[in-house]
Amino acid sequence: MRTKAMLLGAGLVLAVAGTPGFVRAQGGQAEPGRTTTHTGGAVPGETSPGVRPPPAGPLPGAGGQGNLDRLQQFRTTGTALQMETVPQEGRRADALRRNLERIRLPEGFRIELYAVVPDARHMAIGPSSGVVFVGTRKTRVWAVTDRDRDRVADEVKPFAPSIQFSVPNGLCFTPDGFLQVVEHNRVLSFPAAEFFYEGPDVAAEVVVPQGQLIPTSEESFNHGARVCRIGPDNKLYISLGQPFNVPAPAKMDLYNRVGIGGIIRLDRDGGNREVYARGIRNSVGIAFRPGTNELWFTDNQVDGMGDDTPPGEINRITAANQNFGFPWFGGGKVRTREYANSEPPAETVPPMVETVAHAADLGLTFYDGRMFPEEYRGALFNAQHGSWNRTTPIGARVMVTFLNQDGTVREHKPFAEGWLDEETNEYLGRPVDVAVLRDGSLLVSDDHAGAIYRIRYERRR
Numbered sequence: 005m006r007t008k009a010m011l012l013g014a015g016l017v018l019a020v021a022g023t024p025g026f027v028r029a030q031g032g033q034a035e036p037g038r039t040t041t042h043t044g045g046a047v048p049g050e051t052s053p054g055v056r057p058p059p060a061g062p063l064p065g066a067g068g069q070g071n072l073d074r075l076q077q078f079r080t081t082g083t084a085l086q087m088e089t090v091p092q093e094g095r096r097a098d099a100l101r102r103n104l105e106r107i108r109l110p111e112g113f114r115i116e117l118y119a120v121v122p123d124a125r126h127m128a129i130g131p132s133s134g135v136v137f138v139g140t141r142k143t144r145v146w147a148v149t150d151r152d153r154d155r156v157a158d159e160v161k162p163f164a165p166s167i168q169f170s171v172p173n174g175l176c177f178t179p180d181g182f183l184q185v186v187e188h189n190r191v192l193s194f195p196a197a198e199f200f201y202e203g204p205d206v207a208a209e210v211v212v213p214q215g216q217l218i219p220t221s222e223e224s225f226n227h228g229a230r231v232c233r234i235g236p237d238n239k240l241y242i243s244l245g246q247p248f249n250v251p252a253p254a255k256m257d258l259y260n261r262v263g264i265g266g267i268i269r270l271d272r273d274g275g276n277r278e279v280y281a282r283g284i285r286n287s288v289g290i291a292f293r294p295g296t297n298e299l300w301f302t303d304n305q306v307d308g309m310g311d312d313t314p315p316g317e318i319n320r321i322t323a324a325n326q327n328f329g330f331p332w333f334g335g336g337k338v339r340t341r342e343y344a345n346s347e348p349p350a351e352t353v354p355p356m357v358e359t360v361a362h363a364a365d366l367g368l369t370f371y372d373g374r375m376f377p378e379e380y381r382g383a384l385f386n387a388q389h390g391s392w393n394r395t396t397p398i399g400a401r402v403m404v405t406f407l408n409q410d411g412t413v414r415e416h417k418p419f420a421e422g423w424l425d426e427e428t429n430e431y432l433g434r435p436v437d438v439a440v441l442r443d444g445s446l447l448v449s450d451d452h453a454g455a456i457y458r459i460r461y462e463r464r465r
């Protein structure tokens with residue numbers, strides 16, 4: 005196992021006092037005399053009472069010894085060994101199961117509750133154990149275990165509770181079992197996460213120290229949830245949403261240099277960082293197409309231009325340094341008002357799919373399992389979180405995109421829908437991410453209901 009004991013002048017995190025609990029969240033205490041002017045990425049109204057997000061930017065000196073420092077040296081933090089778990093049965097689970105009775109799927113498919121997971125966002129499945137690690141936009145990362153392999157989780161507990169996370173939304177595994185956790189403004193890597201996760205203290209490395217993923221001046225509660233993937237080149241790819249509806253021209257030099265409103269890639273130890281793609285508004289879903297170097301991503305498009313415009317996007321990157329058109333284009337071929345008189349870059353790449361306006365396409369994954377019928381092999385699934393910027397809500401469903409051999413799109417249509425109550429316009433759930441479980445079934449996370457569902461196919465006899 006490769007663990008470096010690097011000194012963390014800039015990456016010090018605040019120690020967590022006592023036992024973390026999912027009901028009464030406890031957080032680090034702000035340092036005396038340290039004031040913060042922004043939230044370090046916490047979503048307004050979503051921060052648990054009593055939790056102070058870590059101060060923005062690097063902490064001075066190497067004075068205190070944070071838990072992360074201790075974990076990098078394989079030392080214990082004193083966090084209680086007995087970890088709290090999320091109840092998996094009871095009224096909450098029963099209500100979630102009732103919701104699922106309303107979900108419509110193609111013939112032969114079934115959807116079931118896999119786990120109760122508060123605030124469930126992006127998922128990463130352990131390559132050797134099948135444990136599902138789940139990010140949130142709050143302070144928790146969850147570990148979801150199906151111990152008896154009946155394809156329903158038996159245990160949901162915090163991962164690395166001795167570390168104070170801030171918007172740990174983006175999770176991805178390396179093929180050799182390192183769990184990458186991309187927070188709003190820090191990246192950590194956890195070697196052997198599937199082994200250590202049973203206890204509160206886990207081996208940890210710092211890939212990008214706190215305050216160095218983006219300039220702290222650009223930290224924002226808006227579009228601050230990251231996603232990541234490991235590429236065929238073994239590099240770490242991270243999407244960095246830009247914080248505005250449409251950014252001012254004065255911001256663009258900095259953003260293009262840093263990769264905000266784009267996708268960056270870096271070595272797994274954090275070195276050789278470069279901007280891989282630009283012209284992206286806020287991508288919260290990236291995935292490599294198996295057997296290729298194509299990086300596909302969803303992109304959420306401009307608000308306030310009307311109910312049915314501009315379209316959302318599913319895009320394909322085929323080479324480094326491509327530009328995907330934002331902010332000149334607000335979605336598809338629709339020009340933004342703000343940049344109507346500004347010349348777009350010469351070659352911008354149009355989307356592969358123009359999706360329904362404002363439906364908020366988020367996590368996506370290519371289907372590489374064997375359980376689903378032949379036509380689904382290599383198809384692209386993506387979650388639609390559902391709209392807020394529309395008089396009649398739309399979305400809250402799972403879409404499927406069928407591709408031709410060359411990656412061109414054959415068909416894009418709903419796969420699982422019914423989380424939006426069409427009579428009351430209320431959400432019963434809001435899908436965030438999709439992931440293929442090792443048996444070929446499809447997991448769907450939902451941060452509104454706080455759950456993970458499992459979609460399976462029943463072979464007809």
Ligand SMILES: [Ca+2]
Pocket residue numbers: 150151152153154155156157158
């Ligand atoms: Ca089970």
Ligand SMILES: [Ca+2]
Pocket residue numbers: 283303317328329330333335336353354355
């Ligand atoms: Ca675009």
